[in-house]
Amino acid sequence: MSTVTLKGNPVTTSGVLPKTGTDAPNFKLVATDLSSRSLNDYIGLRVVLNIFPSIDTGTCAQSVRTFNEKASQLDNTKVLCISKDLPFALARFCGAEGLENVESLSDFRDGNFGKSYGLTFVDGPLEGLHSRCVVVLNEDAEVIYTEQVSEITEEPNYEAVINTLS
Structure with a gap:
């Protein structure tokens, strides 16, 4: 388990992020068109997993906007x-914002993504949602960077992510 904070108050996650140099756990997530996506759909691409509690909060929304901007500058890279959140909410947000360089995916059906990546909150007011994290994978789905943001209300380190992919 890991501990992060929400406005200074400790919150615990279900485990720890996958370690750098290991194979990323497979996943099955729901796209905004309600189709299923798995890690295998992205083999051959570098992948940024931008993980957050809810698109309907300012910090989460900003992370999607920022990665949308930065993703357009990265070769052979997909930002997930x-x-x-329900796929409908993710589609509404990205559509209203005109965000086309990221792909939104939902773990609403069974929560297995959050469990296998060790980032589901197990206590606190956001219990059951995902911790704010970034996991970067190479073309072979090996973990090459991880960050679990220590204070949920803060944004991830975008520059470290971009530097990992440069």
Whole structure:
């Protein structure tokens, strides 16, 4: 388990992020068109997993906007924005914002993504949602970077992610 904070108050996650140098756990998530996506759909691409509690919060929304902007500058790279929000909410947000360089995926059906990546909150007011994390994978789905943001209300380190992919 890991501990992060929400406005200074400790919150515990279900485990720890996958370690750098290991194979990323496979997943099955729901796209905004309600189709299923798995890690295998992205083999051969570098993948940024931008994981957050809910698109309907300012910090989460900003992370999607920022990665959308930065993703357009990265070769052979796909940014997946992952939360437990319903696919309809993710589609509404990205459509209203005109965001086309990221792909939104939902873990609402069974929560197995959050469990296998060790980032589901197990206590606190956001219990059951995902911790704010970034996991970067190479073309072979090996973990090459991880960050679990220590204070949920803060944004991830975008520059470290971009530097990992440069």
